[in-house]
Amino acid sequence: MVTRRARSSTPDGWLKPGLSIGAFVPVASIALRAVTRSLDANPIAQVENELGLAALIFLIATLACTPARRVFGWTWPPRIRRELGLLAFAYAMLHVSMYVFLDQALDIGAMFEDVVKRPFITVGFGAAVLLVPLAITSTKASIRRMGFDRWQRLHQLAYVAGALAVIHFIWRVKIDVSQPVIYAAALCSLLVARVAFWIASRRSRSTTARRHKRRIVAA
Numbered sequence: 543m544v545t546r547r548a549r550s551s552t553p554d555g556w557l558k559p560g561l562s563i564g565a566f567v568p569v570a571s572i573a574l575r576a577v578t579r580s581l582d583a584n585p586i587a588q589v590e591n592e593l594g595l596a597a598l599i600f601l602i603a604t605l606a607c608t609p610a611r612r613v614f615g616w617t618w619p620p621r622i623r624r625e626l627g628l629l630a631f632a633y634a635m636l637h638v639s640m641y642v643f644l645d646q647a648l649d650i651g652a653m654f655e656d657v658v659k660r661p662f663i664t665v666g667f668g669a670a671v672l673l674v675p676l677a678i679t680s681t682k683a684s685i686r687r688m689g690f691d692r693w694q695r696l697h698q699l700a701y702v703a704g705a706l707a708v709i710h711f712i713w714r715v716k717i718d719v720s721q722p723v724i725y726a727a728a729l730c731s732l733l734v735a736r737v738a739f740w741i742a743s744r745r746s747r748s749t750t751a752r753r754h755k756r757r758i759v760a761a
Contacts, residue, residue: 557622565629568596569636590640591714594666597633598707600626601673602728605700609735624680627700631677634670634707662713669706672699701736704729 572589575581582588604626607619646653656663676697678684685693708729711722 557618558625561622561625561629565600568592568633586640586644590637590645593633593637593640594707594711597630597637598704598711598725600630600633601700601704601707602725602732604630605704605729605732609732609739612739613735627680628677631673634673638667638670662710665706665713666710669703669710672703672706676700676703701729701733 572581572592576585576589604623607623607626610616610619642648642653646656657667658664676699679688679693679696688696708722708726711725712719715722
């Protein structure tokens with residue numbers, strides 16, 4: 543039987559190098575298919591979709607780090623949480639760049655009209671914007687400067703960004719929403735877990751406070 547201690551002490555020297563290598567797989571796959579001309583009939587849309595999906599996967603993986611530690615006792619996921627978050631941001635920016643530079647060819651008027659009139663682009667743009675302050679404040683220096691409580695409240699926006707990204711995905715697909723629904727279910731599960739942890743923490747603090755009060759009264 544594997545104990546929690548054994549799981550928690552799993553060597554993690556391979557984690558960041560492995561993550562760095564794996565992070566390039568989506569881009570490498572796209573580049574290879576572009577060189578071999580094996581992309582779809584609409585390559586720009588295909589690349590946009592794949593980059594956006596990679597961003598969503600990395601974002602959900604980022605949000606899964608704390609539940610993985612709390613539920614399974616794993617200590618290694620939080621060690622790569624920052625890297626996962628930055629990868630989500632990087633792929634989101636690549637996704638947006640494809641739209642801005644190749645899809646719309648820097649046509650500001652057309653892009654503004656899209657953001658205003660096409661709901662799936664509106665929420666996708668909102669998700670991308672929310673990731674910017676999270677990426678900027680991902681450093682330890684930002685935590686010290688802001689204070690952990692304020693920093694933590696800010697980074698809870700990752701759940702909002704994830705929700706907007708899932709909605710963007712569902713509205714973009716329109717017909718067969720089976721794939722985006724899977725990611726929506728994963729995100730909802732993580733949010734439920736987060737709420738459950740918060741409730742358990744509040745109850746624990748309340749119980750501790752009552753016990754402390756009874757000890758003071760008894761004394």
